[in-house]
Amino acid sequence: MAYIPEDKIDEIKDQLDIVNIISEYVDLKQSGNNYIGLCPFHNEKTPSFTVSSQKGIFHCFGCGEGGDTISFIMKKENLSYPEAIQFLADKLGIFIETGKVDKELYEHRKKLYAINNEAKLFFFHNLLTNPIPKKYIVERGLKKELINKFMIGYATEKSQDLLNYMLKKGFKIEDLLELGLVKQSKRNNSLYDAYRNRLIFPIIDLRKNIIGFGGRTLVDDRAKYINSPESLVYHKSNNVYGVMNLRNVSKENKVILVEGYMDVISLSNYGIDYSVASLGTSLTIEQAKLISRYTKNVYICYDGDEAGINAAERALEIFRSINISPNIVKIPDGLDPDDYLKKYGRDSFNQLLENSLNPILYKYNNLINEYDLNDIDQKVIFLNKLTELLAEIESKLIRDEYINRFSDDLSLDRDNLQYEINKILNTKTIDVKTKKQVVKNQSDKGYKKILLESLRYIIFNPNISEDIIEVSKFLSEKTEFWTKTLDIVKKIDYNSEKSIKDQIYDFNIDDKTKLIFDAVFKVKDYNYYLNNDNAENYIKSMEKNKLIIEREILKSQFILLEDYDKLSDELKNVYNKLAMDIFKLDIDIKKMT
Structure with a gap:
């Protein structure tokens, strides 16, 4: 769900009546200025759950739960903060998906x-x-x-x-x-x-x-x-079929992910009421996050045919991206869950759950079944894929355990297998460093282009130079050359017989700074920068550019807080403030377009 502007959240909060909302879940009775009832979050016989209408808060003196209307709905309905806002907005008749009431x-x-x-x-x-x-x-x-x-x-x-x-x-x-x-x-x-x-x-x-x-x-x-x-x-990517079953997950502390509607219903038919299905051909990141809010103990139970195996591997990658390592239930003979339950019964199905494989063993078994290890060509392909699989394991300790196990299983020399894995790991390290350097170089290149244009306006059009300097201040944080080159430009004497270019090169400047000025003077028409209309347009573009850069910085911070459900209350406040600041910058940028 997209972020919700803070002013809309405040508007929703202002219209909430905490007593009316909680009364839908708890039988409240007035006691002085407050209301009391049996706590919905723990078992009790004597009421210790108190609601303050004036303060808009609740507190249980038995289990310690407390908060406002939003936090009550989050806990009672097992919703994230944005979903709780949406839930309450629906009750109030407010549509907020568009960022407006x-x-x-x-x-x-x-x-x-x-x-x-x-x-x-x-x-x-x-x-x-x-x-x-x-x-x-x-x-x-x-x-x-x-x-x-x-x-x-x-x-x-x-x-x-x-x-x-x-x-x-x-x-x-x-x-x-x-x-x-x-x-x-x-x-x-x-x-x-x-x-x-x-x-x-x-x-x-x-x-x-x-x-x-x-x-x-x-x-x-x-x-x-x-x-x-x-x-x-x-929106099928945001929902799962059998969502009501997620409320049963806490009993078993696990959820079974199946392929379709009938799988969910068939499992429920045998008393297994903690399964859900993705709505479509493959699991989405939003669906995985929804499931993970109820439990991290996920069992992928897709059909045993080729399509089911491929879908399971895609689902593994989705869960891996949110740091969840599911178990994979292998149904034999190409059966689906319903067929297997009919043929072998619930006890046998539960045994499949107990014998489920973690992602590494699942992929390993698939490789074993896919290639004929007696064929030298196929065995080479197998070994290449095996080393790639082992290289994906981030923990060296866990990786070593699998290296030992697979070496024994396949009668491979452990040192040779480790050597091949190390080659992949070293390549990955180089790739990461290279990508970081490319990003940095691209960023530096972008700021260098702005630096050159700003210097040209300042040098060639002294009448507008102060305005350009003002809107270009942010460059001091982005490139080491801004302050250095600006100090040199400020020494230019426009009444001197010497050309501006000669004056600059007469100053004691290092080779890197000289290269900057070489680029500054590489223009065909200096008169372009003397045109005040061009200068005014540049100032406007710089003001907009500054806002865009500010927004990108905030977005980079916002992305780090993407998994809202796992944030502390303090970080949730940071999340909402960043969202609001980005929203305001978006508006300011659109006004300048």
Whole structure:
């Protein structure tokens, strides 16, 4: 989620009534100026949870939890700070995604949620009254309570079934099109239901809104699954299917990541109610971060076929980027979780979890299975990939353990394997140093170009020199030559018979500074810098450039604080201030465009 301007956060805070918000979770009774109730964060029989309406804070004298409305929602709903702000903004009818309060857009989103909810009920009713989906559910062996838990529905074969129903309810065609519930034919502009002859899986977000749908064909349709398009309410990269299961993660202290809707439902069918699925072909960084808020103990359980193996490897890299090392569950015989559970049962599946592999062993086993080590050419490729895999391990201690183990497994000479790994590690070190130097050189080159232009205006147009010096002050922090060259330029005597160039070269300057001035005088037309309009435009560009540089510096700090959920309260304050400062600079820069 993008950062939220501080003034909008303050506006939301001003409208919050902490008693009303907490009363939705706790039975509060007035006691003097405050309210008391049983703490929602620990078990107690005597109320020790106190809410102050005047101060806008809560505190539990039993477990020590306390804070304001936002921190209460963060803890109770397990939301990050920005998500808690969004959660409360929804309650107040404030739309903040655009960085501004937009009641009209908020009302539109609220209407889209209502449409999705009505569609969910329509599909659910269809399932209860139609034998086709019932037969499929019986064949899959799904328990009846799962239909209610996941609100599974059914879209009939009729082309305008949902469309006619929604129009009778008073909903507009353009809204149905926006949500992807209805489509329009390109051939004759006729309207038709997007979902037909499909089992329907409503997709729910953390705030329990219906944000989209997935549909599985029950006939020989070309597309096995179709899903809602991106919309104002649905962003598939930010959500997971089965999000309600994340609330069960704390019981097991683990979460199972599976491929699709039916995998989540099938696992729940066997009492394994702590799985979720990514919405789409591969996991996204946003989905990984969402999962990691509930537990770092992740089990990737994709199908055992080639596509599942490739998807698991991509998911590993995503989790690795946020410093999580998942376990990988290998399902044998190319089965999916549902097939395996049906064939071998829950106890056997739990054994698969216990025997799951960490990323290194998983990749190692895949390499073993991929190459024929009796073939010399394939073995060479295998050994190259193995050394690359081992070189990825940052900890030398852990790397050495794997080197010893794999050397024994493969009857390899340990020293030779270590030698090949060291070659890769040394190359990586050189690459990092080179990249840092390239970035520095590019940065220096950019500031040098500004330095040269500023010096040209100061030297060739003394009438405007003071203004140029003023807007170029920031160069003193960016390049060592600014102060040195400026001191020389200030010694120029414009009444002297000597040329400016000769005067400068007569001063005692070192070779590097001389090169700067050589570049300064390498211009075809000095008159360009005498033109006051050009000078004024340059001053404006410099003022804008200064703001852009300031913004980039703040952004580099902001990126370091990217993982908001892991920040301390103090760093969260820094995060929000940086976000606000960047927001203000963006506005100032746009004004100058």
